[in-house]
Amino acid sequence: MDILYLLIPLSLVLVFAIGGLFWWAINNRQFDELDHQGQRILDDVDG
């Protein structure tokens, strides 16, 4: 059970890392426009 002394702090680090990553993604407009990007390949002109 000693591994818990590593896993619990590790899980904490992960939680904060995931939260931080999500924060970064939103603030960098990764979720701003989900519909159009998939169709961009069909555009005649490079967008």
Next chain:
Amino acid sequence: MTQLSGVNNKRKFPMATSQTEDQLVQSERLTLSGMHCAACVQLIEFRLRQLPGIELFRINTATHKADVIWKAGENNLKNIIAAIIHLGYGALPSSQSPDEFEKKENKLALWRLFIAGFAMMQIMMYAFPAYLVPVPQVDGDLTPDLDKLLKIASMLITVPVIGFSALPFFRAAWRDMRNRHIGMDVPVSLGILLTFFASVWATFAGGVVYYDSVIMFVFLLLAARLIESKVQKKTSVALRVLTQLVPVSAQKLKNYPASRDVESLDATLLQIGDFVLVAPGEHIPADGVVLEGRSECDESLMTGESVPVLKQVGDQVIAGAVNASGTLIVKTEKVGMETHLSSLISMMEVAATEKPPIVLLADKHASRFLSLILVVAVVTGIVWFYIAPARALWIAISVIVVTCPCALSLATPGVMSAAIGLLAKNGVLIKNGKAIQSMAQATHFVFDKTGTLTVGKLSLIEQKASRHVLAAETIAFLLASGSTHPASKAIADALAMQYQSSLIMGVDAMHEVAGGGIEARIDGNLYRLGSVSFAAELSQQTIIVPAEMASQTVSVLADNAGVILLFGLSDALRDDAVATVSKLQLQHKHVMLLSGDREEVVHKVARECGIVDARAGLSPADKFDVVQSLQKQGAIVVVVGDGMNDGPALSLANVAVAMGQGAPISQTRSDVLLMSNRLSDLDFGFTVANKAFRLIRENLIWAIAYNMFAIPAATLGWLEPWHAALGMSLSSVIVVLNALRLYLLPQPSYVVTDQLA
């Protein structure tokens, strides 16, 4: 090049500036409408990129906004918008500044909820073992060391929730404390902070921790508030739709009528008495009167009427209406915040913050109730300190946390603003928040006749030809359209369809005789249109009016050989008058007709509408007395009126309803304004008010019942802090969701029937 200086808020895009340092670039964000699919997007993007000078054009499909950057020398905003409109879509410059702030707030609120939710999921991993094992007696699995590690991990997870997610509660509580007022946020904040710090202390000193309760509490409360603020936002969007109509730019004619040079300027800079040019497709920038041109204007956002209204020389136009077909020259009469539109918006914004009396009463007690709760908590804590010292703090916290005046603090504003927004969208403007309660409890409905149950202007009912004359209708139309008399207007409106423009007739020597009618020479013959005696003079023959036209206003078209056409005119009932009255009567409301008009006319209208209690020949003071005596008998009276003569009765009524086309005096005294002039909206208004009032009452009853049970249970020590947190926050969510039920009401859909009103 026409400069739309008012709308070019120069927002630079970071990527565009570096490439184009040699030339001035301009940028703008456009709101697009009419886009339904990806093909639409591609079509617009493809077309726009072919225009000269376009640096960047990008559409955001989700928001229906487009960013455009162009070289100022090679193109202009007007061309760009024209190109989009040419494709069949709508485009308007969207003024960004007001919602930017709101968007940021909204984003932050979502983040707060997300952090709390994320922490709530995660903390169960650390809290879970402690629920399974009574910690001290351990057979090797959950050692005290491990237990402490889990508690510390829980604490670390809770820190962002306390420090970020729960901030709005602390801020509001701090504000309340500074104002020496105890609101809902005070016990909430106290509960959160006490539980957290007591748990921190227990983490290191040993004992039970409630980090998971704190997080759950914050999460559920944030969720309830987010829903509630969404509802309010929906209403403010309904109001914002009106404000977005407030035009941003105007084209002023500098030296009208000497020259037609236009100057573009910000609509807010217009002065009273300016002359403005309104091109087709543009918004009318200020209230005013048409000097030149003829066009149809879409006033639907003001009136709910979807058919454009014809505007000719001399007609009033309102700011925010869209000029649909022709170019108009308008002399401004009211500008900026003075316009009809602006004043309505501000009235409604005020109404949305007003509370009905039942809520005011509850609010007054809520503050006292909360102070009492704090005292009870302290007393309970002290008492329990002597019974079971270890539990005393937690029981006191439970008492604080479990109290829920949420029905007041959360759900009532929600119901109110949902109701006001729902009605505004359907052309019923609530100017006074108290009206919701009075409307729901109304017992008597008093209608005025002219302009309320009836259209309020003459219309052609009957037409009789007494001898055949070629193109008699066209002659009558030409004569009638030369006058502004109500009877002439009614005839001209009715005959406009039959007017044969192919017949070119020379109209000469047209003049109007006051109290008589109009005379003109058409193609060499002299014609008269007007009262019986006036028309008879021309031929020196007496004109006999048929008996069936006796109750109507009669207009006659005659030449020197005698009568050609007879027109019977009267003030027609509104299309929906009968249905509205019978619907109200079905709900056992007492419907009355009070009018200043002649006995026979009033009784005819009353008969047609099915109103039993009709009184004629009343002065404004008489109407006032009638309403007063009804109120003395305990009736809650709704007065529906439109004219000057209803003013006193309206100001006395419990709910004053005015028609949108009515006299300004009746509108300022009213609580409810029927913008659409549709009486059937009145019925919808009462349905919504009834439902809203019922929801408010349900929420109040729920809040009282919940507290009656929860507070004694908490003081007796039956509730753990997590019970209290769950109960309180779920209660908030229930109340908010209950308020949302208002949106389940079916909204009326309209078949547009008449253009009379």
